[in-house]
Amino acid sequence: MQPSRRAFLLGRRPVQTPWARFIQRLTLLCQGAVRDLGEAGADGPRGWLAPAREGDLAHARALCAEYGVALALDGAEGAAVGPCLRVDPANLSGxxxxxxxxxxxxxxxxxxxxxxxxxxxxxxxxxxxxxxxxxxxxxxxxxxxxxxxxxxxxxxxxxxxxxxxxxxxxxxxxxxxxxxxxxxxxxxxxxxxxxxxxxxxxxxxxxxxxxxxxxxxxxxxxxxxxxxxxxxxxxxxxxxxxxxxxxxxxxxxxxxxxxxxxxxxxxxxxxxxxxxxxxxxxxxxxxxxxxxxxxx
Known part of the structure; x- marks a missing residue:
């Protein structure tokens, strides 16, 4: 029996990792697109955000500080070891x-x-x-x-x-x-x-x-x-x-x-x-x- 089905039948929710909670909250707060690129990489969890407004970036920065996630410019040479959210500013093009x-x-x-x-x-x-x-x-x-x-x-x-x-x-x-x-x-x-x-x-x-x-x-x-x-x-x-x-x-x-x-x-x-x-x-x-x- 799959863990998720067993948890449903026994009335228990599967435990979320801090990274999963981070991505969940980021998705709820931001109007832009959010992608979870996974936690299993050699350098740590990775995510991606394309803000639809400047407010998305403010939410992302606050959550990154709370969860210990580095906030990186997508396409730049910054090197992050550990959880990292890369931000693509393409929609912010005024x-x-x-x-x-x-x-x-x-x-x-x-x-x-x-x-x-x-x-x-x-x-x-x-x-x-x-x-x-x-x-x-x-x-x-x-x-x-x-x-x-x-x-x-x-x-x-x-x-x-x-x-x-x-x-x-x-x-x-x-x-x-x-x-x-x-x-x-x-x-x-x-x-x-x-x-x-x-x-x-x-x-x-x-x-x-x-x-x-x-x-x-x-x-x-x-x-x-x-x-x-x-x-x-x-x-x-x-x-x-x-x-x-x-x-x-x-x-x-x-x-x-x-x-x-x-x-x-x-x-x-x-x-x-x-x-x-x-x-x-x-x-x-x-x-x-x-x-x-x-x-x-």
């Missing part, structure tokens, strides 16, 4: 051009790069058209050290690991809004301190940036100014969840690169790894997002 003399666009994370290029954002010309904006932000960022402004990213609305919603953008004299949360008030001074340390200096030797997380955003080359949103360039989906990005048009990557950077030596790479580990610990001390996966 794009609006803002009024004003300077052309600017607000884009949700699921907008394909082909749509952005067609709208007039030249930095996306020639890039994979099906890639989403969130995947592009998560992918390794090749801009020279101190030149993250070449990305055209002006600001980003994010959900941090503890659930706090913040806007990352210009910081200092050009800052248009204060840091609203205690989380960012704690985080930003620590990041500035890291940016003046020996590992940060080693990462910038030769014009390239040896780290994956773009801490050089805090020490930009003039005339650019500090912009906290540039910390997310190349973040692999491991520092925050991106809700919306404010973009402006800049030259395509090939036109803005300014020549190939020299190869990085082993000392610079090791400094980059140490720096990345410290940045990850500051942003996500409880491991709510997956770890950064490095290409070997």
């Amino acid at each position: 794009l609006a051009r803002l009024a004003g003399d300077t052309p600017r666009w607000r884009a949700q994370p699921g907008v394909p790069l082909a749509v952005l290029a067609q709208a007039g954002l030249r930095q996306f010309d020639g890039l994979p058209g099906a890639m989403t904006l969130a995947e592009w932000l998560a992918a390794p960022a090749a801009w020279p050290a101190g030149r993250c402004a070449q990305s055209g990213v002006l600001a980003a609305d994010v959900v941090l690991a503890d659930g706090v919603e913040e806007t990352l953008g210009p910081f200092g004299e050009s800052d248009e809004r204060p840091l609203r949360s205690a989380t960012l008030q704690r985080l930003v001074p620590a990041l500035f301190q890291l940016s003046t340390g020996p590992d940060a200096a080693a990462c910038a030797v030769g014009g390239a940036w040896a780290g994956r997380y773009r801490l050089d955003a805090l020490r930009p080359q003039a005339p650019a100014t500090v912009n906290l949103a540039h910390l997310l360039l190349g973040h692999g989906g491991t520092l925050a969840w991106v809700q919306e990005v404010l973009l402006t048009a800049v030259p395509a990557a090939g036109e803005a690169a300014g020549g190939d950077a020299p190869p990085l030596d082993d000392a610079a790479r090791e400094a980059g790894r140490r720096l990345d580990a410290r940045i990850k610990a500051l942003f996500d001390p409880d491991g709510r997002f997956p770890l950064l996966a490095f290409a070997q």
Whole structure:
């Protein structure tokens, strides 16, 4: 007799695993599609969510924190060992051009790069058209050290690991809004301190940036100014969840690169790894997002 039939006849319900309860509650709370990819994989249980609205992501993040499940961007390189929910932002694909003399666009994370290029954002010309904006932000960022402004990213609305919603953008004299949360008030001074340390200096030797997380955003080359949103360039989906990005048009990557950077030596790479580990610990001390996966 099957266990489920025996339980029915004896009046007992089968015991649910924590993962099954997590998936059940996620399905009840979210309007988007949820898939249980199973618990038997070598790295642990896996699930998938395609949010239909931003509220779905808020429910997912809260449940992930409650059940100890990592929340990962689908398609990014973040490596999770243990329960993990991958989130596909494709349905969150709003794009609006803002009024004003300077052309600017607000884009949700699921907008394909082909749509952005067609709208007039030249930095996306020639890039994979099906890639989403969130995947592009998560992918390794090749801009020279101190030149993250070449990305055209002006600001980003994010959900941090503890659930706090913040806007990352210009910081200092050009800052248009204060840091609203205690989380960012704690985080930003620590990041500035890291940016003046020996590992940060080693990462910038030769014009390239040896780290994956773009801490050089805090020490930009003039005339650019500090912009906290540039910390997310190349973040692999491991520092925050991106809700919306404010973009402006800049030259395509090939036109803005300014020549190939020299190869990085082993000392610079090791400094980059140490720096990345410290940045990850500051942003996500409880491991709510997956770890950064490095290409070997």
